[in-house]
Amino acid sequence: TEFGISLWELQVWDGPEVVLPEALDIVPRPVSVEVDGDADPFILDSTSQIVAAGDAADSGEMLADIMRPSTGFELPVVDEPGDGGDITLQVGPEHAVPGHTGNPEAYTLEADEDGITVSATDAHGVFNGVQTLRQLFPSFLEYDEVTSGPWAVPAVSILDAPRFDYRGIMLDVARSFQTVDEVKQYIDALVQFKMNHLHLHLADDQGWRIEITNEGRVEGDDIDYTRLTSISGGTAMTEQGYNDEPGRTGFYTQEDYAEIVDYAAERHVVIVPEIDTPGHTQAALHAIPQLNTEGAAPEPDPATGVPPSHGTGEVGHSTLDTRNEVTYTFLEHVWSQIAEMTPGPYLHVGGDESHVTEEEDYIYFMDRMIDVVEDLGKEPFGWNELALADVHEGNVIQFWAANTAGAELAPERVNENGAKMIVSDSARAYLDQRYDGDDPNDPNDSVSPIGLSWACRDNCTVERYYDWDPQALFPDVNAEGFLGVEGPLWSETVRGIDQALWLVLPRAAALLEIGWTEQDQRLYDDFAGRLATLGGRLTLQDHNFYATPEIEWS
Ligand code: TNX
Numbered sequence: 001t002e003f004g005i006s007l008w009e010l011q012v013w014d015g016p017e018v019v020l021p022e023a024l025d026i027v028p029r030p031v032s033v034e035v036d037g038d039a040d041p042f043i044l045d046s047t048s049q050i051v052a053a054g055d056a057a058d059s060g061e062m063l064a065d066i067m068r069p070s071t072g073f074e075l076p077v078v079d080e081p082g083d084g085g086d087i088t089l090q091v092g093p094e095h096a097v098p099g100h101t102g103n104p105e106a107y108t109l110e111a112d113e114d115g116i117t118v119s120a121t122d123a124h125g126v127f128n129g130v131q132t133l134r135q136l137f138p139s140f141l142e143y144d145e146v147t148s149g150p151w152a153v154p155a156v157s158i159l160d161a162p163r164f165d166y167r168g169i170m171l172d173v174a175r176s177f178q179t180v181d182e183v184k185q186y187i188d189a190l191v192q193f194k195m196n197h198l199h200l201h202l203a204d205d206q207g208w209r210i211e212i213t214n215e216g217r218v219e220g221d222d223i224d225y226t227r228l229t230s231i232s233g234g235t236a237m238t239e240q241g242y243n244d245e246p247g248r249t250g251f252y253t254q255e256d257y258a259e260i261v262d263y264a265a266e267r268h269v270v271i272v273p274e275i276d277t278p279g280h281t282q283a284a285l286h287a288i289p290q291l292n293t294e295g296a297a298p299e300p301d302p303a304t305g306v307p308p309s310h311g312t313g314e315v316g317h318s319t320l321d322t323r324n325e326v327t328y329t330f331l332e333h334v335w336s337q338i339a340e341m342t343p344g345p346y347l348h349v350g351g352d353e354s355h356v357t358e359e360e361d362y363i364y365f366m367d368r369m370i371d372v373v374e375d376l377g378k379e380p381f382g383w384n385e386l387a388l389a390d391v392h393e394g395n396v397i398q399f400w401a402a403n404t405a406g407a408e409l410a411p412e413r414v415n416e417n418g419a420k421m422i423v424s425d426s427a428r429a430y431l432d433q434r435y436d437g438d439d440p441n442d443p444n445d446s447v448s449p450i451g452l453s454w455a456c457r458d459n460c461t462v463e464r465y466y467d468w469d470p471q472a473l474f475p476d477v478n479a480e481g482f483l484g485v486e487g488p489l490w491s492e493t494v495r496g497i498d499q500a501l502w503l504v505l506p507r508a509a510a511l512l513e514i515g516w517t518e519q520d521q522r523l524y525d526d527f528a529g530r531l532a533t534l535g536g537r538l539t540l541q542d543h544n545f546y547a548t549p550e551i552e553w554s
Pocket residue numbers: 315352353383400430432452490491492
C-alpha cells in the first residue's frame with residue numbers, strides 16, 4: 001500500500017500492546033498496586049513490633065512466626081504502637097475497602113518509610129494482606145535460619161479483593177494417603193497464593209480414609225462402621241505407570257480430621273470433605289458386607305469374565321445399590337458424623353463416573369442424597385454428573401469434563417435452578433496431569449516421571465493452565481452462578497507430599513490467580529515474570545515444585 005504496510009499486517013494488528021501496571025512480584029496479582037519509586041522503603045529492624053489487636057491478632061502471631069527465625073528479631077506482637085517501625089494489622093468496620101465493601105477477603109496495604117499497615121473489615125482480609133506482605137519482603141524472610149537483611153519493603157499502596165469467593169485445590173488421599181503433617185504442608189504451600197478451600201477426596205475404590213464410629217446408629221442398623229478404616233484404611237492404589245510404588249495406606253482418626261479442620265480454619269481455609277458415591281465405592285463395598293446386595297454386584301469384566309478387583313486403577317465398575325434402604329442408612333450415618341466434624345458449609349457426594357449405575361437409579365440416588373445433605377444443614381456438592389439430578393438453589397456443581405454425563409445440563413441447572421458452578425476443567429485445571437509427554441510408561445517421553453496424561457495430552461504447561469477464562473467456557477451461564485475454580489490433584493501416581501507438590505506447583509499458583517484476579521488484569525507474560533522469584537521462596541520454605549524451563553527463575 002502507499003503507507004508501506006501490507007494488508008496482511010493490517011489484519012493481524014489487533015490494537016496496542018496491553019501492558020499491565022507494575023505489580024512487584026505478588027501472586028496472585030492484586031487489584032491495584034501503586035509503587036512510589038521516589039520514596040524511601042520501609043526497613044524492619046530489631047526494635048520493630050507487630051501491632052495486631054483483636055481479630056488481627058492471629059494473623060499477627062502467624063506473621064511473627066514466619067519472620068522471627070530469618071530476621072532474628074524479637075518482633076513482639078502487641079496491642080499498641082511502639083517506638084520502632086511497626087507493622088500494623090487492623091480489623092474493623094471502619095476499614096471497608098472502597099469498591100469491595102462487604103467482601104470479607106478484601107484488604108488494603110500501605111507501606112512507607114514509617115511503617116506498614118494492613119487493614120480490612122474481617123480477619124480473613126488481614127490474613128490475605130499478610131500473604132501479600134510476605135511477598136514484598138526479600139525471599140529469605142521465609143528461611144528458618146538467621147540471615148542478614150536489609151529487610152526492606154518498597155513504598156507501596158495496595159488495594160485488593162478476589163474475583164471469586166471459592167478458590168480451591170483438591171487432594172486425593174484415597175488412592176494414596178497423606179499424613180496429617182503432609183496435609184498441613186500442602187495447606188502452608190498453597191495459602192500463600194490465597195487458596196481458601198481444600199477439598200479432601202476421602203473415599204474411592206482404592207481406600208477409605210476417615211474414621212466412622214458406631215456411635216449414634218439408628219435402630220436396626222447392624223453395620224460395623226469401624227470396618228471402613230480397619231479394613232479399607234489398609235488398602236490403596238497399586239502401582240501405576242512409571243510410579244511402581246504402591247499407594248500409601250492409612251486413615252484419619254476423627255481427632256486427626258479435627259486437627260486438619262482447625263489448622264485449615266486458622267488459615268481461613270474451609271475443608272470440603274468428599275465421599276465419592278454411588279460409583280467409586282469398592283472400598284466401602286469391600287469393608288461393609290451389608291452393602292453387597294444383589295444390586296451392588298459388579299458387572300464382570302467383559303474381557304476376562306471376572307469381576308474387576310479392588311485396588312486397580314480401573315474405575316466405573318462399582319456402584320452402591322441405589323434401590324436398597326441399607327445404602328441410605330449407611331450414608332446417613334456416615335454423613336451425619338462427617339457433618340458434625342465439618343464446620344464448613346459443603347459436603348461433597350462425588351457422583352462422577354458411575355458407569356454401572358442405571359441413569360434413572362443414579363438420579364433417584366442423587367435426589368435422595370441432596371435431601372440427606374440438606375437435612376444435615378449442609379450444601380450438597382458434586383461432580384458435574386450431579387446436574388442430572390434435580391439440584392436445588394445453592395447446590396454446587398463441579399464441572400470437570402465436557403463429554404461426561406451432566407456436563408451439558410449444568411448451565412441450565414445454574415441458570416434455572418440457582419445452582420452454583422465450580423470450574424475444574426480437566427484440560428486446564430487437573431493438577432495430576434504430566435507437564436508434558438503423554439506416555440505414562442515411558443520416563444524418557446517426559447520430564448514428568450509421575451502424573452497422568454489423558455486430559456491435556458502432552459501439553460499441560462503452566463502457560464496452558466494460566467491462559468484461559470473459566471467464565472468464557474460457559475458464555476450462557478449467569479455471572480452470579482460462578483462460585484469459583486478448583487484444581488484437583490488425583491493421586492493414582494502420586495506418593496507423598498513431595499510428589500504432590502511437584503505436580504501442583506507452580507500450576508496451582510496459576511489457577512489460584514485465575515480465581516483471584518479479574519480476567520482483564522491477567523497476561524501470561526506478566527504472570528511468568530512475577531512467578532520467577534517465587535521459586536526461590538518455595539525452595540527456602542522447603543516446598544517442592546517443578547522448576548519448569550518455561551519460567552526464567554530468578
Ligand atoms: C477422573 S475427574 C476421575 C478420577 C481420576 C481422574 C484422574 C473425576 C471426577 N474422576 O477418579 O482420579 O480422572 O485424572
